[in-house]
Amino acid sequence: MSRPPAERQVSRTIAADQRLSDELTRIGIDDSAASPTVLFLASGVAWLLIGSLMGLIASVKLDLPDWLGGAGPITFGRLRPVHLNAVTYGWISLAGSGMIVWLMGRLCRTHIRWTALLFLSAILWNIGLFLGSALVILGYSGGMEWLEFPLPAAAVIALAFILFALSMFRTFAARQVEHVYVSLWYILASLTWFPLLYVIANAGLYQGVGEAAMNWWYGHNAITVWFTPIGLAGAYYFIPKVIGRPIYSYYLGLLGFWSFALFYNWNGLHHLVGGPLPTWAISVSIVASLMMFVPVLAVAVNHHMTALGHLSMIRYSPTLRFVVFGAMSYTATSFQGSLEATRSVQEVAHFTHYTVGHAHLGMYAFVTMVLFGAVYYIMPRIAKWEWPYPNLIKVHFWLSAAGIAIYFLSLTLGGWLQGLAMNTPSIPFIDTVNLTKPYLWGRAVGGTLMTIGHCVFAYHFLLVIHRAGPKRFAPVWFRKAEEVAAP
Numbered sequence: 047m048s049r050p051p052a053e054r055q056v057s058r059t060i061a062a063d064q065r066l067s068d069e070l071t072r073i074g075i076d077d078s079a080a081s082p083t084v085l086f087l088a089s090g091v092a093w094l095l096i097g098s099l100m101g102l103i104a105s106v107k108l109d110l111p112d113w114l115g116g117a118g119p120i121t122f123g124r125l126r127p128v129h130l131n132a133v134t135y136g137w138i139s140l141a142g143s144g145m146i147v148w149l150m151g152r153l154c155r156t157h158i159r160w161t162a163l164l165f166l167s168a169i170l171w172n173i174g175l176f177l178g179s180a181l182v183i184l185g186y187s188g189g190m191e192w193l194e195f196p197l198p199a200a201a202v203i204a205l206a207f208i209l210f211a212l213s214m215f216r217t218f219a220a221r222q223v224e225h226v227y228v229s230l231w232y233i234l235a236s237l238t239w240f241p242l243l244y245v246i247a248n249a250g251l252y253q254g255v256g257e258a259a260m261n262w263w264y265g266h267n268a269i270t271v272w273f274t275p276i277g278l279a280g281a282y283y284f285i286p287k288v289i290g291r292p293i294y295s296y297y298l299g300l301l302g303f304w305s306f307a308l309f310y311n312w313n314g315l316h317h318l319v320g321g322p323l324p325t326w327a328i329s330v331s332i333v334a335s336l337m338m339f340v341p342v343l344a345v346a347v348n349h350h351m352t353a354l355g356h357l358s359m360i361r362y363s364p365t366l367r368f369v370v371f372g373a374m375s376y377t378a379t380s381f382q383g384s385l386e387a388t389r390s391v392q393e394v395a396h397f398t399h400y401t402v403g404h405a406h407l408g409m410y411a412f413v414t415m416v417l418f419g420a421v422y423y424i425m426p427r428i429a430k431w432e433w434p435y436p437n438l439i440k441v442h443f444w445l446s447a448a449g450i451a452i453y454f455l456s457l458t459l460g461g462w463l464q465g466l467a468m469n470t471p472s473i474p475f476i477d478t479v480n481l482t483k484p485y486l487w488g489r490a491v492g493g494t495l496m497t498i499g500h501c502v503f504a505y506h507f508l509l510v511i512h513r514a515g516p517k518r519f520a521p522v523w524f525r526k527a528e529e530v531a532a533p
């Protein structure tokens with residue numbers, strides 16, 4: 047039996063009031079997150095530019111070692127670690143932290159707490175990065191990959207991370223919802239694991255072979271407990287959010303999370319296949335790497351089934367375009383990584399450019415692309431200003447996508463051929479080096495496209511911060527809360 051018109055009108059009014067009240071709550075939460083989020087995101091973008099420039103110069107230096115002269119500070123050996131640290135502890139960590147602050151408010155439906163700690167954290171983090179980069183450029187590197195920053199810089203970054211985590215845990219404790227969404231599982235786990243990992247690794251407790259084992263326990267676990275959770279938290283939030291459907295399966299989410307927690311942290315020693323460590327330790331790590339098929343498949347199926355039938359939306363949503371590209375790359379880089387850990391593939395790929403191709407598939411095509419998508423979603427909501435030039439977003443996407451494709455394919459092919467040549471005793475070593483030259487140029491071309499894309503992104507980002515450029519269509523969340531509340 048249909049309800050009388052007056053009753054229908056009343057329930058429509060109640061639903062509209064509820065929507066308005068939800069919208070006002072969201073605006074309030076976004077406002078509380080706005081300043082720290084912008085600070086983290088803006089610093090991240092600055093480090094993206096610095097890191098890309100360093101990577102590009104290092105890349106050309108492999109083909110033309112005398113380019114720009116041979117002064118110590120601009121040799122490949124110093125530029126490479128500065129690039130690595132700038133893009134990972136700078137860009138991904140800072141932009142990822144900005145995304146976490148914003149997500150924390152939204153997913154806990156509460157204002158951000160202890161924001162002073164967040165400002166202090168962002169400032170210390172930048173100081174640590176500048177100090178560490180300067181010391182490495184001057185020749186005071188720690189000498190271990192992913193741990194090149196000397197102790198004073200690492201200590202400042204560790205402190206910054208702990209302050210950041212304290213504010214996030216305090217906000218979580220004040221949450222206004224019972225339900226803890228999948229993205230939050232990954233965020234809370236990484237906020238617990240990463241400070242422990244970083245402090246233990248920098249404490250200098252190990253020497254000799256044990257130090258090598260610790261180095262790769264740290265190196266791979268930094269990816270496990272910090273960089274990957276950032277990418278997965280973003281993908282789990284933005285894919286369903288933009289599409290407007292709930293995540294396909296919480297059970298798959300649970301399976302993915304716990305198998306990820308169980309297997310991933312054993313992976314590190316696959317970097318030392320053939321090294322002077324007990325065979326069983328390396329074998330355990332290879333088995334754990336293969337077991338990674340379980341969490342990766344769980345995540346891939348979950349995201350695929352959530353997006354099924356709605357993928358055409360990537361034509362209209364820049365966030366979805368970047369995040370879906372990132373989520374697909376997560377599956378690709380993880381499958382590749384599991385196979386790359388086996389002894390038979392290592393026999394060819396180890397100590398070649400192939401590994402660098404894999405690293406960029408993970409850190410760029412997956413994590414960085416998800417972060418770009420996140421920034422495109424978050425910034426208009428906190429700056430209350432839409433991206434002024436949609437075509438610049440398209441240009442950025444295609445430069446990044448084409449750049450990383452060229453980068454990855456060049457190094458994967460070149461690295462494999464290099465490995466095969468190095469395994470052939472009749473080929474002189476210098477020939478195995480010369481053989482890689484065209485592929486290294488390929489990498490420089492891909493890297494140039496990516497770097498131009500980053501400049502376009504940074505310019506557009508600046509316009510939004512300054513609320514410059516043409517004003518575009520303004521949905522409810524662009525307006526001030528009072529305007530929305532007005533009848």
Ligand code: HEM
Pocket residue numbers: 094097098101102104105126129130133134137138399401402403405406409410414489490492493494496497
């Ligand atoms: C957000 C962007 C980027 C991220 C997250 C990133 C990440 C990384 C990582 C993780 C490594 C270490 C690889 C390994 O040890 O296997 C690395 C090395 C490197 N990257 Fe990047 N990268 C980015 C952008 C670029 C760009 C634009 C270029 C320009 C060509 C570039 C050039 C290099 C070079 C030359 C190395 C050293 C490789 C070697 O030792 O042979 N990267 N990068």
